[in-house]
Amino acid sequence: MKNTLRLDILAREEDIDRITGVLTLCVTFGWEEESLPTGETRFRVHCDQPGFMRDLQSRITGCAPEAQCLLEELEEQDWLAAWRQFFTPVCCGSRFVVLPPWLAQSPDFPGRTHLLIEPKSAFGTGHHATTALCLKVLSDLLDQGRLLPGQSFLDLGTGSGVLGIACCKSGLAGLGLDIDPLAVDNALENRLLNAADGFEPSLGSMEAVAGRTFDLVVANILARPLIELAPAIAAACKPGGSLILSGLLEIQADGVEAAYQAQGLPVARRARQGEWCALVWQQL
Known part of the structure; x- marks a missing residue:
């Protein structure tokens, strides 16, 4: 399978604005952002262009030398198949259950409101x-x-x-x-x-x-x-x-x-x- 690259950026709070500025200017196709229990933020970028990723890593370290950057090569997956394995129903509160479309007719959650979510890149599956x-x-x-x-x-x-x-x-x-x-x-x-x-x-x-x-x-x-x-x-x-x-x-x-x-x-x-x-x- 074709390979892709992943750049992980671990940033202190004081570096977040500068890194976000670089990503906004350079990564028009989007990135992941996660707050960690340590108070740091992890940014994650996926792309299959090595030159672009190396240049992005250089820009990040130039504006935020204390940020930790890790560039890795990954084998691309069938993401939809991976989501189907991962996406299990999630019951939330007394009323709701979040389900993927292929479980829309499930009889397993009587009395709960079904929230059908097509698993894609957008945040919010209940997990x-x-x-x-x-x-x-x-x-x-x-x-x-x-x-x-x-x-x-x-x-x-x-x-x-x-x-x-x-x-x-x-x-x-x-x-x-x-x-x-x-x-x-x-x-x-x-x-x-x-x-x-x-x-x-x-x-x-x-x-x-x-x-x-x-x-x-x-x-x-x-x-x-x-x-x-x-x-x-x-x-x-x-x-x-x-x-x-x-x-x-x-x-x-x-x-x-x-x-x-x-x-x-x-x-x-x-x-x-x-x-x-x-x-x-x-x-x-």
């Missing part, structure tokens, strides 16, 4: 704790009657669209925003799979909804953008509405919560799974 936490909190708010059919939602960083689809299948209607065009395409595909007509994925960030407010705002992104977008996200919550912030390590939660308390929000409730944490405000 990661941050997505599972959001679905559990959403399930809890619905069980408590704090979210009701007919209300509106905003799903920021929609990825695969799984959270927006869960909201829509629970009777809400709203928007899913993402800055990655591939994620928006995947969310649109999953909207069709789920017949979630009240869910509208589109390209953009908070500027796309300036001046609008929602009964529920859920943002499953990263700590840095959650802090930077705190004024806009807080302003998008209706009085009496709910806010869910995820994508956080427990060690990052205090800093993010402080940014929202600075916008006038009270102390958040915390939902935890392993080292991951979600911040929850209900009836703001």
Whole structure:
């Protein structure tokens, strides 16, 4: 099989902005980004062009000499076949189960709302704790009657669209925003799979909804953008509405919560799974 290359970049917090700038300029086809329990961030780029990858590695080490870079050659796989082996059903909270399309008719989860997700590059299959936490909190708010059919939602960083689809299948209607065009395409595909007509994925960030407010705002992104977008996200919550912030390590939660308390929000409730944490405000 044809080989491909993978560049792993392990970055300290103080180097993240510089590395993100280089990746934004050079890697137009996208990259992976993961917050680690150590507080560092791992960036991962795949490409089959050795010259491009060596040049990218040189640029990264030039702007961030302390970053650890590892360039490896990998044998390409049938990614869809690999996903099918990996993608098992995930039950989240009391209400939801995330399923791949080939298990759409499974009788194994009676009473649960099926969320069908075509596994592609977009984030959000329920396997990661941050997505599972959001679905559990959403399930809890619905069980408590704090979210009701007919209300509106905003799903920021929609990825695969799984959270927006869960909201829509629970009777809400709203928007899913993402800055990655591939994620928006995947969310649109999953909207069709789920017949979630009240869910509208589109390209953009908070500027796309300036001046609008929602009964529920859920943002499953990263700590840095959650802090930077705190004024806009807080302003998008209706009085009496709910806010869910995820994508956080427990060690990052205090800093993010402080940014929202600075916008006038009270102390958040915390939902935890392993080292991951979600911040929850209900009836703001």
